Amino acid sequence: MTLEAEVLERPKDKTVEASMLFVEPGDGKPRVEFSYGSGEGIVTAVYTPRRVTIRDARRILPHLDAEGFALLRHRSAVRDFWDDAEAESVGRAEAAELVARATGARRVHVFDHTQRRRAPDAIRQPSTRAHVDYTLKSAPQRVRDLFGDEAEALLARRFAFINAWRPIGHRAEDWPLALADARSVAPADLVPTDIVYPDRRGEIYNLTYSPRHRWWYAPDMGLDEALLIKCYDSRPDVARFTPHTAFENPLTRPGAPPRESIEFRAIAFFD
Secondary structure (H helix, E strand, C coil), X not given: CCXXXXXXXXXXXXXXXXXXXXXXXXXXXXXXEEECCCEEEEECCCEEEEEEEEXXXXXXCCECCCCCEEEEECCCCCCCCCCHHHHHHHXXXXXXXXXXXXXXXXXXXXXXXXXXXXXXXXXXXXXXXXEECCCCCHHHHHHHHHHHHHHHHHHCCCEEEEEEEEECCCCECCCCEEEECHHHCCHHXXXXXXXXXXXXXXXXXXXXXXXXXXXXXXCCECCCEEEEEEEEEXXXXXXXXXXXXXXXXXXXXXXXXXXXXXXXXXXXXXX
16 A cells, blocks of 8 residues: 555646744743633743745655655545534545555544634634644553553554545635645654643644745645645654644635635554
């Protein structure tokens, strides 16, 4: 089973320069608190905008175990991704199959999905800070939380957290997703940050700025495309953490509809 993605050709290189937010190192561990129903609450981290070059990923063949992400062609059978019941019953099964086919994992468990809309009244806006969803600490803990007594046996073999991200409703022109080549990110660039929910506590990595980072995006992603994003891999000799963030694309055409997207969070288990 190959991890190589299918690149959908575009006639023009759409590399851009844009601003994104990076965390500033400081005293004490950063913390972000959420309140259900009202979005983000307390934020103790300090973020600074930096301009970076974001290259056109349609010019390469990104690989989950190299760059840490893959661009795939996939048309979904889901009719309405805003219908949580359909997203859960149909969309999660599709995402599990997509991850399994791309990685060769023996088992894939999709445990969550999140819809996002860039709109003034939307609670779940596109994330605008460079981050990674899991850390060396929180990834195995999430497996324990989800699998209980079965967890230790699963943790004894390779496992990976992979997000399946796709636009919904229309092409993703507005505020697309940028991804850092995992090979360009040093461990010291990743800042553990507490994420506090009303019912649980987690940990993510925020990203500090470095001129070494190589950023990519897939311009104008269509409804028949999906991005797979490596958020953690227990195997140390492949891409392990892929920072990502939404960014304001200077090439967005006037009148383009605000971005709508969905991400499915999966764990892939290997033999």
